[in-house]
Amino acid sequence: MKTAAKLLWLLLLLPIFAALMAAQPPEPSAKPKWSLAIHGGAGTIPKDIPESQKEEYLKSLRAALEAGSKVLAGGGTSLDAVEKVVRFLEDDPLFNAGKGAVFTNEGTNELDAAIMDGRDLSCGSVAGLKTVKNPISLARMVMEKSPHVFMVGQGAEKFADEMKVPRVDQKYFFTQKRYDDWQKKLKEEAEKDKDTVGAVALDVHGNLAAATSTGGMTNKRFGRLGDVPVIGAGTYANNKTAAISATGWGEQFIKHTVAHDISALMEYKGLTLQQAAEEVIHRKLQKDDGGVIGVAWDGSIALVFNSEGMYRGAADSNGRSEVAIW
Ligand code: ASP
Secondary structure (H helix, E strand, O other): OOHHHHHHHHHHHHHHHHHHHHHOOOOOOOOOOOEEEEEEEEEOOOOOOOHHHHHHHHHHHHHHHHHHHHHHHOOOOHHHHHHHHHHHHHHOOOOOOHHHOOOOOOOOOOEEEEEEEOOOOEEEEEEEEOOEOOHHHHHHHHHHHOOOOEEEHHHHHHHHHHOOOOEOOHHHHOOHHHHHHHHHHHHHOOOOOOOOEEEEEEOOOOOEEEEEEEOOOOOOOOOOOOOOOOEOOOEEEOOOOEEEEEEEOHHHHHHOOHHHHHHHHHHHHOOOHHHHHHHHHHHHOOOOOEEEEEEEOOOOEEEEEOOOEEEEEEEEOOOOEEEEOO
16 A cells, blocks of 8 residues: 555544544543542441431531542642641531540640641641640641641640731630530540541642641540651651541550551552551451541542541542541
8 A cells, every 4th residue: 555545544544543532431440630538536426316417427528528629629739638628627616626626634625736748758746735726737837837846735836826827715615515525524534535537638749648636535634645646646648658647546546656557568568558557457456446547649548447437538539529427
């Protein structure tokens, strides 16, 4: 065949090839461009809670998921997305972080939070805050605007003033439900209440970030800090492996360095995020200790818990969008 004829055939066939390619449905397992997972705490959540209450939680989780998804779908960073989600949940009195924080043994509210950037392991933690409205944003300032990674109590609040981060009166954190829970706990002398908020994300630039915020555990003693602000226990992010945020009995999560352990199993043993999270949550921790949410470098999401329930949500650029409790 002459070269001109060959060319003519090629030109005729080209649009047919193009049409065939365009008609291919997207591969369902294609790596998502962005992924997001969120949690609002794990614990004993009775399955018979009134339908209206259940709907309230799901509605809030959906709204938080949507706010974070919007940031990521618009090309925003994973850090911005996780901060946005956590701020949203901190402002919602339903969850034990910010506005809905639990009461300490002394009748105060003391907040802890941490954020981590998977690009270079930068991180910021704050703990024992009594007047900072959105602890997660102060944690981010510690990471970005101070030479330190961990600031606590009055010093951290002084730093909040320097950074012009809004502070509030302790009264702001009062909610009747948490007060009643505390009164009940005072009688029982138990400290195993679990709730916290967190978000982890992969952005379109390939970067992972994790953020967690909590009021801690009901009736906690003076000076008690949990796993949330301890990098590697309740919060961790590393672009090589995953971003992880935990919720549950903080003391156990610190002892087992849960978030870093999951990352280490991926890095050193080649486990997937799901396998690593299951190993730690189901085989290292005890039943009812709590759970984790994670997003891996490849956009896969893990939501693993050993308690009765975990308020949670997941979304990605492939169209996944779901919230659940049990
Ligand atoms: N892990 C938190 C703490 O121990 C509590 C929670 O997740 O509910 O402070």
